[in-house]
Amino acid sequence: MGAAAGAAGADGAAGAVGAVGAGGAGAADPRLLALLEAARLEVAGRASELERTLAELVRSRESSNDDDEHDPEGVTLSSEWSRLSGLADAARGELSEVDAALERWAAGSYGVCESCGDPIPVERLEVRPFATRCVPCASRRHHLPPK
Known part of the structure; x- marks a missing residue:
């Protein structure tokens, strides 16, 4: 966690920072909007x-040479194209x-949280500002038992 993680209110209740209206825990926290905007710039630049x-x-x-099978560089170019494309x-x-x-x-x-409707803790949003689920719901989604 970065410096933003230590910016809890004076009473230490980081999860309550910015809790307003229908939004989640971070709905009015300008630090989170700044994180989202910075993430967008970084990801757009990378893309x-x-x-x-x-x-x-x-x-x-x-x-x-168009003949990848016999061109020693062909396999390398194909692998690099596949990697970059991914x-x-x-x-x-x-x-x-x-x-x-x-x-x-x-x-x-x-x-x-799009699964349970509870507020996503600010600490999670600081780490992953575009999170759509709280940690328990995200964990359940990724660790579903086999059918």
Whole structure:
């Protein structure tokens, strides 16, 4: 956790910071909006750089031998394209998550668990500002028993 984690109120009740209206624990905490905006800039920059690198790789691949099977560089280019493509897809997905969090902020529903409806603790939002679930619900979602 960064410096923002230590910014609880004077009474030490970090979870109560900014609790207002229909929003969650962080619905009115300007630090969380700043974290979301910073995350959007970082992720958008990363996605853009990955797209640029991927485009350069495609251009270099077009100018090389098209026969990957017999070209010693072909396998390397294919592997790199696959890796960069996966990273770019992940960055676009993360950007969508951040944009959705900013929309929830604007709608007044930021910081509310989409599974149980309880407020998401500020500490979780400080670590993952675009979280949509509280820790117990996120844990249950990722550790479902086999059917």
